[in-house]
Amino acid sequence: MIHYLYHAFFLTCGLLFFCQTGRADLIENKYHSSYSISHSYVAADSIEIRGKVTDSAGMAIAGVVVTEKGTSNSGLTDQNGEFKIAADPNGILVAIKSGFKNKEVHVNNQKLVEVTLSSGKAEAETETTTDSVPQQPDSAKVTVAPDSTGTVKPNITDSSVVKQDSSSKIVSGTQASVSGIVNGPKGPLPGVTVTIVGTNQATNTDESGKFQIAAGPKNKIKFSSIGYRSLTQTVGNRKDIRVVLSSETNVLDSVQVVAVGYGTMNRATLPSAVSSIGANEIKDEVLPSITQAIQGKAGGVQVTQKSGSPGGGISIRVRGTTSINASSDPLYVVDGIPVNSTTNFTGGSTFDFGGGTQGINVLSSINPSDVQSIEILKDAASSSIYGSRAANGVVLITTKKGVAGQSEFNFNMYEGFSQVPRERYYDLMNTEQYQDYMKDYYKILQEKDPNATIPDQIFSNSNVNTDWQDAIFRNAGTRSYELSARGGSEKTQYYTSVGYMKQGGVLLGSDFNRLSGRINLNHQHNDKLRFSTAINLTRAVNKRVQEENSKEGATKSGIFSPPNLTVYDASGNFAYDQVRLTRENPVAMLTLPTNEAETFRVLANVGAEYNIIPELLLKTSFGTDISFIDETFFMPPVGLRSYASQGGIGARRNTRDQLWINETTLTYDKVFGDHALNALAGFSVQESRLEFVHGQRSNFPNNDIPYITAGGVVTGANSYPEEWAIASGFARATYIYKDKYILNANVRSDGSSRFGADNRWAIFPSFAGAWRLSEEEFLKDSKILNDLKLRASWGITGNQNIGNYASRSLYSGNSNYLGMAGFIPNVLGDRDLKWETTRQWNVGIDAGFLNNRISLLADYYYKKTSDLLIGLPILTSSGYINIFTNSGDIENKGFEFELTTKNLVGEFKWTTSLNMTFNRNKVLALPEGLNEMRGGVGDLNRAIVGQPLGVFYGWQANGVNPQTGMIDYLGQDGSAVSPTDYKDQRMIGDPNPSFFGGITNNFAYKNFDLSIQGQFTYGNDIFNYNLASGLEGFNPSSNQFVDFVDRWRAPGDITDVPRPAPGDLSNGAVSSRFVEDGSFFRLRNITLGYTLPATVAEKIKMKKLRWYFTVQNAYVFTKYRGYDPEVSSSHGGANTGLIYGYDYGSYPQPRIFTTGINMTF
The missing domain is CATH 2.60.40.1120 (Carboxypeptidase-like, regulatory domain)
Incomplete structure (x- = not known):
């Protein structure tokens, strides 16, 4: 790291020397440019x-x-x-x-x-x-x-x-000439209006930001300019007044100004595809994680909540999935720092003891109330400035900054509770129906095996009727308290906040709490030099439970526990299924284990800017993202049968994830006549080190001592460090003529340690152009069309989201040979391994109608990803297990739009925002010799050339055979087959939606406001594994869906529900029978608010007081039978890019009711 800083320091000094000794007679820059409001x-x-x-x-x-x-x-x-x-x-x-x-x-x-x-x-x-x-x-x-x-x-x-x-009106009092200079964030500001308050006397600053005006000591001078916050000061005895106006980009307007990476641009002259979400669009939402703020609000961006667990993960796909083995997650940049959105390891241990959790959502450590704007860079022209990490799009998160003027304090709090919507419960049999079903089950079993006996448990407790879903779910409290302050002087501005949030989980034993603090400082040292600091500290504790589970997860097999069992026995201990001995008591499984992750995170960035001349800005920054994650896992020896023989299991893992980045840019920004030019050049150096220490023991004496020191047998210990680095040089130029014709070019060269020695460097260029037809003479006076811009772009981006050592031959440790520890070959390296490359073109239109009461952004795009990073198995005789290589192509193409209408603009206001995306995905090529690639439980998901990525493959069910009562299956040729031969499988579903989007309606009348947000998806299929568990009829004690009341009972019966099938798994085979329509429309957020009249608020010494009531996940309109149609399973092992669209007992998404107040002082 030190040697990179050494080079950065001398490059910076060289740039300063060169520019300071250059031409001093350059024309002063005008007050506006394409990169300011x-x-x-x-x-x-x-x-x-x-x-x-x-x-x-x-x-x-x-x-x-x-x-x-x-x-x-x-x-x-x-x-x-x-x-x-x-x-x-x-x-x-x-x-x-x-x-x-x-x-x-x-x-x-x-x-x-x-x-x-x-x-x-x-x-x-x-x-x-x-x-x-x-x-x-x-x-x-x-x-x-x-x-x-x-x-x-x-x-x-x-x-x-x-x-x-x-x-x-004239100025009164003794007057004298007062002069001064007005500066902005980037230096002197021309064109600032300087007004004597209470009079008509005014002037404006010249090209150097200088002004002169007559004023008395008691007069107040107001400084105002478009794009900047106004500032008022009393003259006093000063003859020379110097002020700094804070840019309105500190409170970015998502309609006017958008962040584009290393700068901002006006929406009017933006030639690329960027979606923006401003603070006003999320300020009234209850958001545990900032990633949820994007749901249903941006065209081309599909946000799927992987789990309803507090602090659970989010899947974001920008214009489709682009990879099979590498991650398709976008790059997240927070205040200029590319941050880690997940914590992944190439090797090491996990805590997946018989079940799945959705991991840690690292972005949940950012307080959403601190966020000022979110920009999603979607096409290559906007994202290629980030080069090798931009193939899946870039999400820019900008936090709030301070402003000069009187301090403003804001306090926000809410309280509420969450619950699983009752209408989303699975419909299972009650005890009477269950025991009637079991009569048929054991009758069929004894016909096959006359010696089979019926366990006493099956027909006992006929008066007991336990709803295991009621037993494992709860109403959970949620609350949040936040205090923030912003203000500052003409030289120094600040924003600071502290917040605490606790979100209880609707599954017993789960919750999430976050304590966060932030301070953002900006200081103007003089007319040329400025400093900035942004520091965010977070402590988050996530109590997790086994949700998706191949063994005994509460939401998977737990809900199928016999209804005639009680939660506790007569002695107050947990009651257990005595027929299926591997089944845990679902309540015990949720409450007895410990599965906790405590995360302490530091996000910090310090920077300096120096105006060499008004047109030339030198900027350097140093950022860090450091996470310390302490995970504790304990399966007690008493109460959980699966772990009793081992005396319980305890584990502890400490993870330290450190990232450093240094970036330096030089920006030239000049307007001359009808021409505007903005040019940027820079370099970036980033290093990351991740290390964990893991210890695990078994044979614990009791449940009361969960610490691993109490375990008698060491069953695992590991320590594993990983490092990677990337160095980059980049440049961008934007030329604008008469605010009508826009040309943009980007180029970035990246070198990554993750790739082979022969292919570590790659170049990623892009080009974009736009034509503002509304500025042409033939449209200037149109009464209907206010704004019309055509856009086109092309570019190349890359993907390096693979393991840190995928290009190198790797050995696996902890292998024993003759009692001695050793290493064995594991992964064969490839010196030629290189980036996945995505080529994308985009054409779009921005339009405004009827005085911009209707605005439209629409884009058509085509993306082709080549040289897929794929892990291939190799012959075991080689001594290795697999090898990473580049092979295969995937395409995504589609149409997206964002439409905003101001339906009513009088005293009663009504605005509507609608976005929709139509994406089509297809596999174009796979590695030579491979006809398909598989992933997911039961190899459900496939990658097959010519078909969408991740399609479902299984057997085609053909209803219940009227004579046998069993499910019939059809082969590919239409003939009857048994569900045992994979050759007879066919495509049975597609998890990719035909379209998805969101709609928001905002209403305001006097002091009342109402917001209704909807989110929808149409045309996607879901494979419901719980449906398979509840309709298979195989298990000797499991409860089943109430569908079995209408089961086949005798030859000739016509029904779609088969008979019980003891010892026969064929009714539960992976088939079209369990594929359901995943289309849905969700009322995602309904908020009603009332703001106290300003005159009343002033009487109680407040600037603003607002009360609100919110319902999240108010209702879901869907045909899907599962807990929620928004699913993204984490199970399946290899080829993770294929694995989506199936529900393996996911944590339900709760309905949340909250009420709160927002006070501003």
């Missing part, structure tokens, strides 16, 4: 006004601030004196220019305004007040000149009538 929010019913400002001699005046009175909307005249502004059709425009008299003019639905300013001293400027003016033609000319009394008289041509007010 250049527009403000305007009312939904505003109109676009164009005009020109001239002096009394008819000469154009540049640099005139034209603002809409009473709002922050403003514009600046160009070199031709022309301006453009969106304003209320009944509003008032004010023209301000140092050395000229201010001027006001009513809009009156005018779309073209010509303004003449009269010269005069700034300190003698007066304010013109006018009453309403009759509606004018589309073109009106206004001149302003003082009369003999000093009153400004506006004259409007075309027979306009103006009523004048002779009153005017």
Whole structure:
């Protein structure tokens, strides 16, 4: 690491020396650029006004601030004196220019305004007040000149009538000339409006950010500029005032400005496909993890909650799955740091003792309330700046920053509870139905084996009727408390927060709590040098349970426990199934074990920026992501039969995951006339080290001492370090002409330690272009179409999400030979191993209609991933098990759109946001010699050339045979077959949806607000393994679904439910019988809020007080019979990219009710 910092230091010094000794006479940069905000929010019913400002001699005046009175909307005249502004059709425009008299003019639905300013001293400027003016033609000319009394008289041509007010305001008190400089985050700010509060006196800063104005000691000066937060200061005895305006990008507006990696761009001139989610869109949601904020809100982005467990994992796919063995997860970047979203190991031990948990969602350590915006970079043009890690898209998370001005405190709290929706319960037989079914079961068994006996348990306790789902589920409390503060001076701004959240799990024994703290600091040392710091500390504790389980998971086989058994026996101990001896008591399985993960995480980033010249910015940063994970596992010796013979099992694992990154960029940002150029170059060096220590023992004396020191027999001990590094150089250039024509190019060169010595470096380029047709003359005056932009892009990105040593030959330790520990060959290395490569092109359109009351973003894309990173088995005679190589192709193509409409804009407001994605996935090629690749339990999922990735393969069920009562199966040729030969399997389902998306409706009336969010998926299949367990009729004591009430009982019966089949697994074979339609529409979030009127809030010393009530997962409309149609199983072993779309007893997603308050001081 040190040698990289050494090179970074000298490169930085060299850049500084070169730039400081370069040309000093470069033209000053204008105040706006394509990488800063250049527009403000305007009312939904505003109109676009164009005009020109001239002096009394008819000469154009540049640099005139034209603002809409009473709002922050403003514009600046160009070199031709022309301006453009969106304003209320009944509003008032004010023209301000140092050395000229201010001027006001009513809009009156005018779309073209010509303004003449009269010269005069700034300190003698007066304010013109006018009453309403009759509606004018589309073109009106206004001149302003003082009369003999000093009153400004506006004259409007075309027979306009103006009523004048002779009153005017002037600056009072002893005045003196006050000068100063206004800076922004990147240096001096031209065009800032400098106003004496309470008067009409104003000026604006020049190209160097300098201003001069007459003011008295008691006067207050207000500094305002579009894209920046206004700042007001009292003059006092100062003659020189220097201020720093905080960019509005600290509160990024998801419609106007988007983060694009190493900078921001205006949405209007963005040539690539980026989805944005702002803080306002998530501030009223109850979000345990920030990844849940993306669900149903971005086109092309499918978010699947892997589990309903607190702190459980999330699967995010950006424009489809692209790999079979490598991860298809996107890259996550938090405040410039590429972070680890999961903790994975190439080797080592796991805690999967007979069951599955969904692991640790590392991103759950980020408090969602600290997040200001989320951007998803979807096409190659936007994501290729991250090169080798961008094939699956990039998720940029920007946290809140401080702002100059008075401190603001915010306190938010909520309390609530969660439950499994009763309508989602499986419908199992009661005791009466169960014992009737068992009569048939044992009758058939004794017909096959006359010596078979019926266990006493089967027909005992007929008055007991235990609902095991009620026994394992609970109503669980959830609560959250958060306190944040933001503010600062003109030089230093801060944002800090502390939060605590506890979410109880609806399965006994599970919960998640998080304690987090954050501080973000920005400091302006001088006009050129700025520093920033962002630090996030989190402690999270996740109590997990065995959910998906091949043995005795509570939501898998546990719910099929006999209903005539009680949870506890007469002595108060757990009762057990005495017929199936391997079955655990489901309540015992949830409450007796310990499976806990405690995570302490530090996310920190420090940076410095230096304006070498106004156009040239040097920026360097150093970031770290450090996680310490302490996992404890204990299966007690008493109460769990599966572990009694071993005397219980205890294990402990400590994991340390450390990441360091240093990045330095040089940005040139220049506007000259109609041309704007932004160019960036930089380098990045990142290192990561992961290490764990694992110990495991058995033979514990009792349940009361869970520490591994109490175990009498050492059954495992391991320590395993892993390291990887990546070095990169990158560049980007964006050229904009007349805000109409946009060209963009990116290139990144990455070198990764994960690949073979001969293929460690690769280059990832991209190109994009856009044409804003709405800026062309033939569309400028359209009353219907306000904005129209066509986009196109092409690029190459990579994927390196494989094991850290996949290119090297590996040995496996802990092998015994003649009583001696040793190593054996495991993985054969490949020096030619290289990146998965994704080539993608994209065409899109951005459009706005009816004064932007309707806005649309739509894209069609094509992605082809080549040189798949695939692990292939090899002959055991080689001494190795498998080898990683590059082979195979997958394509994803589709259409996506995001549509926003402002349906009502009056006192009652109603807006709708809808997004939909239609993605098609197909396997184009597999490694030579392979016809298919398999994954999942029972080899359910397949990769077959010409078919979608992950399709289900099994036997085709053909109903119940009326004569035998057993399920009939059809072979590929339509003939009857037995479900034993894999050659007879066929495709029985496809887990890939035809389309998915989300819809949000927001309503507001006076102080009330209502938000209703929906999420949907259509056309995907789910293989329901619980359905197989509940309809197989095989087990001698298991309860079954209530379907068996209508089972086959005698030859000739016509039914779709077979008879019991003791000793015969054929009815439960992997078949189309258990494939269900996974389509659903979920009412994901309903929130009702009430905000106290501001006048009332002020009386109790508050700025804002809001109460809200929220229901999450309010209802799911679906035909699926499982707990929830949103499933993403973690079982299946190899070829993880194939494994999705089946339910192996997943943790149910709860319905959550919460109520809370938000207070701002």
